Every structure is written in structure tokens, then in C-alpha cells.
Amino acid sequence: MFVCTGNIARSASAQYLAAAMLEDGSTWTFNSAGTGAMVGAGVARHIDIELAQRGAQYDQHLAKQITERLVRESALVLVMEKEHLDWIVHEWPQYRSKVHLLCQMARVQKQAGKRVDPVAFMMQYDEEPLAQDEVADPYLRGPEAAKVAVQRIQEALDIVVPWLGN
Template sequence: MTPRVLFVCTGNICRSPMAEYLLRHRLRDHSDAVSVSSAGVAALVDHTVHPLTAEVLAERGIATDGFAARYLTPAMLNEADLVLGMSREHRDAATTKAPVRWKRIAVAREFDEAIAVRTADLAATRFPGDRNRPELDIADPMGRPREEFDRVAAELDPLIERLADWLIGLRGQ
């Protein structure tokens, strides 16, 4: 079975699609390794990615053609094996929509920390540290200058690299 990863942010045009496309790009040689998608808790439904998100990704050789923002639904959460929010707010909104899936919902940074201490699994139940630390959040670049979009990409790059390596290793088990 192919694991399904769902990234979540607010409008589904900046952070979560950036994470989605970065992970897809990182897994391009393992296209069957994982299914990757994204959605937003207050999505700008059917919008393309933000122009600055598209620019940042294009500079990495990643095209976002055909992207359409989606509103996060309980069905999406029930189908996902791993849900990674860009902030605590997104984790909490996802958990509210699908409370029985709480073990599979985390902030991207807290799941990254679980990978680092080797406690991550597709039904993660333990996360290191305080789950309500503000530093877990990746700040929204919406309405901000290009540098903020670059910052988001710089924050996501190492998280996505470790997540991709973990997912590839998972397939090898």
C-alpha cells in the first residue's frame, strides 16, 4: 500500500502546496513511494498557487501547472495516512474535523522531530517536547514580500528532505 501524505495550511495556495510540490520533487525517482496532496482549512478553492509560491518553486525546477486549492474535508483526513499541518492551528483544525485520526495528525516540525529521535511512524502517538510550542509553526507568507516565501521554502527544505528519506526507508521495510 502506498502511504498517503496530506499537507495542510490556511488558504492552500502558499505553504501546503509548497510542501506538497517539494516532497513530490524530492520523491520524483520514487513516484510510487507515496501519494502527496494538500488542502486548506480556509482554502481559496480552485485558486492556483500564489504567484510567489510558483516563483520560488520554479527556481527549483518545479512546475505547479494544474494545481487547484482544496478545502480540507473529513474524508481527506480519513483517507490520509499522515497529515502534516504547517502550524499548530492547522493540526488542531484537522484534529477537530477528524478526531479519531488524531494519532496521524501533527505539525510538520513536530513530525520532523519524531523522525530525528526515531519515534515517527504512520500512526505516531508520541512526539518529543511540548506540542504547543510557537516555534513549531511555519509563519504564513501571505501578503508579505518575496523574502517571506523564500523563508518558507528554506524552512521546509530540510523537513521535506528528512520526510522523503523516511518515507523511502519505510517502503524498504
């Protein structure tokens, strides 16, 4: 599951870009939610253009609030900022081991190697994320901010999704 604040820009982008990367027959499913979700809203303006240009199907998106059930049922919870990690851990500390920044997971994949089970590795990984692991919020910041955010997310997913395998 991918998490950001409103669930209309970054986490939604990650969900639909990751889904577009899956091979036929994959057992993975992707979900997204927000720590302060704009419940029921579609994908944000400018983000929609970036997703469409990358061939991601997002038109059925309805933003939703993160819940304990969503966290419990997710193999990993990949967030966009340390603030999201802190919020989730404050609400549900028992799930700390499965919450990490998306770009952090992409960065540390090199340490783990492609043959290591990514979920098991991340569940054991306990180093604090770096500032460079955050994806800045593009909401209401125009088309360039949307492009930068979606590109960062795509680059991270280009590492994470193949590592997850099928």
C-alpha cells in the same frame, strides 16, 4: 497530506516539493488542502517563483478545502501551524493521532531513528508541538517571506521524505 490555511502557499509548496523528491517507483503520493481554502486558486505569487527555482511542477494546482474523506484517506496529515492541527481535531477528533506539524515530524525523526516506521511512530507520538515547529504564513507578505517559508518547508521535507522511504 499537507494542510495550511488557503492551500495556495505552504501546503501547496510542501505537496509539490515532496513530489519532486520521490524516487521512481515510490508508492507515496502527496496531496494538500486548506482549512479555509481559496478553492480553485493557483499557487500564490512569490511562492510560484520559489517552487520554480527548486524544479517543482506546480502549474496544475487548484486549491481545495480539507474534508473528512481527505483526512481519513491520508496516512499522515502534516500541517504548518498548531492552529491547523486544532482546527482539524475539532472537526474530526477521531483522526488526532495522524495530525502533526510538518516541522515537528522532522524534528522528532532524530528521536525515532531512520529505521523506525515513520507513520507508526507519528501515530503513537502525542507530544504537543513547539512554537519552533510552525511555518509562518507568507501570503501577501512579499518575496522574502515566501523564500523563508519555502526554505523551512524544504528543510523539513529533506528529513521527512527520505524517512518515509519508498
